[in-house]
Amino acid sequence: MARGLFAESGADLQLVGIRKEFPGFTAVEQLDLTVPAGTFFALLGPSGCGKTTTLRLVAGLEEPTSGRILLGGRDVTDTKPHRRPVNTVFQSYALFPHMTVLENVAFGLRRRGIDDPLGKARSALRLVELDALADRKPAQLSGGQQQRVALARAVVNRPALLLLDEPLGALDLKLRRQMQLELKSIQSEVGLTFVHVTHDQEEAMTMADTVAVMNRGRIEQIGSPEEVYELPRTAFVANFLGQSNLFPAVVREAGDDAVGADVAGHRILVPRSRAQRTEGTITLGVRPEKLLLLTEEPTPIAGINVLGPGRVTDVSFSGVSTQYLVEVPGAGTVIVFAQNLVFGPVVEPGADVWLSWRVEHGFGLADAPRGSALQQAHEALVGGAET
Amino acid sequence: MALPAFAGASAPATGRGGAARRSGRVALLLLLPGIAYLLLFFLAPLLSLVMTSLQSPSETVFGQYDFTFNWANYLQVVGQYGEQIGRSFLYALLATVFALLFSYPLAYFLGVNLRGRPILQSLLLVLVVAPFFISFLLRTAAWKQILSDEGLVVSTLKALALLGPQDHLTGTPIAVVFGLTYNFIPFMCLPLFTTLERLDLRVVEAGRDLYGGPFTTFRTVTLPLSMPGIVSGTLLTFIPAAGDYVNASSQFLGGTSSTMVGNVIQSNFLVQLNYPAAAALSILLMATILVIVGVYVRRSGTEDLL
Numbered sequence: 093m094a095r096g097l098f099a100e101s102g103a104d105l106q107l108v109g110i111r112k113e114f115p116g117f118t119a120v121e122q123l124d125l126t127v128p129a130g131t132f133f134a135l136l137g138p139s140g141c142g143k144t145t146t147l148r149l150v151a152g153l154e155e156p157t158s159g160r161i162l163l164g165g166r167d168v169t170d171t172k173p174h175r176r177p178v179n180t181v182f183q184s185y186a187l188f189p190h191m192t193v194l195e196n197v198a199f200g201l202r203r204r205g206i207d208d209p210l211g212k213a214r215s216a217l218r219l220v221e222l223d224a225l226a227d228r229k230p231a232q233l234s235g236g237q238q239q240r241v242a243l244a245r246a247v248v249n250r251p252a253l254l255l256l257d258e259p260l261g262a263l264d265l266k267l268r269r270q271m272q273l274e275l276k277s278i279q280s281e282v283g284l285t286f287v288h289v290t291h292d293q294e295e296a297m298t299m300a301d302t303v304a305v306m307n308r309g310r311i312e313q314i315g316s317p318e319e320v321y322e323l324p325r326t327a328f329v330a331n332f333l334g335q336s337n338l339f340p341a342v343v344r345e346a347g348d349d350a351v352g353a354d355v356a357g358h359r360i361l362v363p364r365s366r367a368q369r370t371e372g373t374i375t376l377g378v379r380p381e382k383l384l385l386l387t388e389e390p391t392p393i394a395g396i397n398v399l400g401p402g403r404v405t406d407v408s409f410s411g412v413s414t415q416y417l418v419e420v421p422g423a424g425t426v427i428v429f430a431q432n433l434v435f436g437p438v439v440e441p442g443a444d445v446w447l448s449w450r451v452e453h454g455f456g457l458a459d460a461p462r463g464s465a466l467q468q469a470h471e472a473l474v475g476g477a478e479t
Numbered sequence: 480m481a482l483p484a485f486a487g488a489s490a491p492a493t494g495r496g497g498a499a500r501r502s503g504r505v506a507l508l509l510l511l512p513g514i515a516y517l518l519l520f521f522l523a524p525l526l527s528l529v530m531t532s533l534q535s536p537s538e539t540v541f542g543q544y545d546f547t548f549n550w551a552n553y554l555q556v557v558g559q560y561g562e563q564i565g566r567s568f569l570y571a572l573l574a575t576v577f578a579l580l581f582s583y584p585l586a587y588f589l590g591v592n593l594r595g596r597p598i599l600q601s602l603l604l605v606l607v608v609a610p611f612f613i614s615f616l617l618r619t620a621a622w623k624q625i626l627s628d629e630g631l632v633v634s635t636l637k638a639l640a641l642l643g644p645q646d647h648l649t650g651t652p653i654a655v656v657f658g659l660t661y662n663f664i665p666f667m668c669l670p671l672f673t674t675l676e677r678l679d680l681r682v683v684e685a686g687r688d689l690y691g692g693p694f695t696t697f698r699t700v701t702l703p704l705s706m707p708g709i710v711s712g713t714l715l716t717f718i719p720a721a722g723d724y725v726n727a728s729s730q731f732l733g734g735t736s737s738t739m740v741g742n743v744i745q746s747n748f749l750v751q752l753n754y755p756a757a758a759a760l761s762i763l764l765m766a767t768i769l770v771i772v773g774v775y776v777r778r779s780g781t782e783d784l785l
């Protein structure tokens with residue numbers, strides 16, 4: 093086998109127009125993305141959105157219906173899986189049941205004729221703190237231990253690209269945090285390219301350099317975790333990555349810097365650069381922790397949006413913050429996260445409050461939440477524009 | 480406070496112990512018919528066979544045998560029939576290997592490639608088992624016809640000059656091994672199928688992902704994972720094939736140069752009426768198979784099957 097294939101460092105991955113159809117079902121609709129060499133890339137999305145299928149396409153275990161896959165600039169679309177410098181940590185672990193843990197980890201090294209496979213396998217097991225169990229069979233390990241063996245079995249090969257399919261799903265919280273740090277340090281130490289699939293948004297945001305949010309076989313948004321969190325472009329992203337308050341709004345004025353829209357009779361501004369659309373009916377959003385609760389109507393100040401009055405319907409304490417639900421006539425239920433700067437809630441249920449936030453914290457979406465009347469209006473609009 | 484706690488703790492313990500003893504008695508009771516059956520129909524005949532194998536001809540009544548601890552019977556049958564004994568194991572081994580080579584791809588196709596198509600899978604499985612609906616003797620007799628000197632197979636082989644003008648197929652070792660292979664293919668195929676049907680393909684994919692080419696992955700992953708099926712299939716073929724006396728019989732596919740130990744036992748028991756020799760041969764056959772199987776299972780690492 094071509095030994096030169098296995099780079100000392102990571103390779104960049106490029107997917108060009110990838111589409112994957114199964115009989116009667118399209119798992120991946122249209123995928124174009126570039127993962128730069130040596131980065132930690134997280135693919136985030138709900139169950140069934142096509143994450144595993146995407147990884148299988150990259151590993152070569154599945155053939156795309158159309159599109160190309162490039163690794164380090166080389167087209168590997170027609171390369172067999174065992175010739176791709178790619179390894180996978182499978183969601184099902186897929187450990188070899190007839191081999192010991194050590195032999196499992198040494199498998200890839202042996203296939204490539206690498207020197208001292210057992211020694212290298214042992215040090216990989218030490219990395220995941222399983223060297224004491226090297227002589228056991230996989231069936232004698234717990235789910236979390238099996239997962240770490242699967243991780244060691246892939247990492248030990250130092251592939252140019254490592255694919256991780258929800259590799260920490262079976263671990264308890266403490267070990268999971270520890271493994272997240274471990275993974276991150278392995279990645280930066282060896283400079284490999286990691287594509288990490290998860291449905292845990294917190295995991296994606298803490299570990300990844302770049303996050304891609306996937307929904308129904310498409311990528312909805314790619315960017316750094318801060319970017320995607322602070323400026324979601326679609327309703328799906330706004331609510332999958334954290335929570336958002338979304339309001340239907342009708343654009344009244346579109347200036348150079350800001351767009352002014354009507355939300356339940358209030359004039360709400362959003363920076364033009366943060367609005368995906370600037371005319372017609374749009375959806376405006378703001379994160380719950382960006383909202384301020386006021387017990388009196390504030391005097392209008394430039395650069396501050398105000399919504400209200402609304403009635404507090406629920407207060408729930410969650411340690412570092414308190415969550416308030418506020419019913420604002422015409423705008424629906426608004427969630428507010430307030431830091432617990434004082435003991436006890438600031439207001440009680442039933443109180444009348446006003447909500448304010450800085451204009452630059454708002455965002456305007458390209459679509460509307462699914463199933464809402466607003467979305468139907470939106471689809472009519474966008475559909476008309478596209479045809 | 481402590482006392483009730485102790486009492487509470489000890490009460491269920493005695494209860495559990497009693498339950499265990501009770502369930503042990505029930506298990507014994509349920510096993511009783513099976514144990515009785517084994518004693519009556521397996522152990523007793525076996526003992527009787529061992530006794531018979533140690534008899535020698537009566538000095539007073541012709542055709543009668545007396546029990547005399549005549550161990551020489553064993554030496555005598557080995558000297559007299561060593562060739563047939565060796566041949567039996569050779570033929571059984573060949574038939575097992577051929578049946579395995581034929582059945583593995585078939586079972587793989589049925590169990591792996593047809594996974595998503597249960598109807599086609601069941602249909603083809605029925606075809607594998609279908610020969611059982613016709614008597615084993617009839618099928619072997621049919622092969623005697625097919626392979627006869629007047630048959631299509633021989634005339635074709637002669638036309639292709641693969642067979643000389645004076646050659647035959649029936650009565651040769653080739654026909655006997657062929658018959659054995661043919662007759663035991665279902666016994667090989669079914670255990671292989673049940674193992675391959677449950678083969679976890681995700682593990683095979685992991686092998687390919689870890690730089691195993693198709694052949695290497697087969698050798699290092701698929702084949703070891705099919706061992707339970709291979710071991711049970713080969714045992715189910717080898718054991719009966721080694722003792723078979725139908726295929727090698729001259730009434731079917733065999734001849735004088737292909738006689739197996741089964742034929743010798745049959746002729747000693749039923750024709751020559753030399754019961755001690757027949758019994759000694761049977762015991763030898765059984766013991767040899769037991770040793771071979773023991774070593775084989777140990778070597779293949781599938782002891783848990785036994």
Ligand SMILES: Nc1ncnc2c1ncn2[C@@H]1O[C@H](COP(=O)(O)OP(=O)(O)O)[C@@H](O)[C@H]1O
Pocket residue numbers: 114115117118119137138139140141142143144145146
């Ligand atoms: N071999 C297949 N045949 C048909 N449908 C499949 C196949 N593999 C996956 N799918 C479908 O494709 C969709 C995406 O699956 P998957 O990539 O496993 O999702 P995820 O990993 O994001 O949970 C699912 O709806 C699944 O049912």
Ligand SMILES: [Mg+2]
Pocket residue numbers: 140143144145183257
């Ligand atoms: Mg998945």
